Amino acid sequence: MPEPSQETGRGRAAAPFGLAEVSGPSMVPTLYHGDQLLVQYGARVRPGDVVVLRHPFQQDLLVVKRAVERRDGGWWVLGDNAFAGGDSTDYGAVPDDLVLGRVRFRYRPPRDGRRSLLAVLRWALSAARPVLSDRSASRRLRAR
Numbered sequence: 001m002p003e004p005s006q007e008t009g010r011g012r013a014a015a016p017f018g019l020a021e022v023s024g025p026s027m028v029p030t031l032y033h034g035d036q037l038l039v040q041y042g043a044r045v046r047p048g049d050v051v052v053l054r055h056p057f058q059q060d061l062l063v064v065k066r067a068v069e070r071r072d073g074g075w076w077v078l079g080d081n082a083f084a085g086g087d088s089t090d091y092g093a094v095p096d097d098l099v100l101g102r103v104r105f106r107y108r109p110p111r112d113g114r115r116s117l118l119a120v121l122r123w124a125l126s127a128a129r130p131v132l133s134d135r136s137a138s139r140r141l142r143a144r
Contacts, residue, residue, distance in 0.1 A: 016041050018101070020052055020062060026079030026086055027064055030131070035108050037064065037131070041101035045075065048133035050103040053077065056091045064103065066134070075099055103131045 022035040030050065031037070039052050045067050053075075055061040065077035065087055073093040079086065088094065108127050110120075 026081050026084035028081045030080045035106050037103050038105035039101045040104050043102040050131050052100050054098040106131050
């Protein structure tokens, strides 16, 4: 994988892409368990972005959260599901070097047992979506 500091032909830093899978309910309703993510590693993070980071206490564990705001010591990150926990309310601000990249795209695999034409059409229309910064959610989460 190229280093984020390598230059591309246009003079900007190259940001490699990778895949990740969501495990757990902390980002519901934005992301669900089993969703596949396209992550842009080394991308600039802004408030409201969904990011992949290393857990501050278990750095071999990757976590998907929403970057809410910059604080002393790094990014304050929260899950979209307020009842799931496992975010900055538990471990504080996440240092910049542990924030690996920004989630750009989500693919939701089909669930077994949904075989009706209507269920297949609903899945086909919603299976692949970009993951956009949600500034309104960011403001809502900051108020918790």
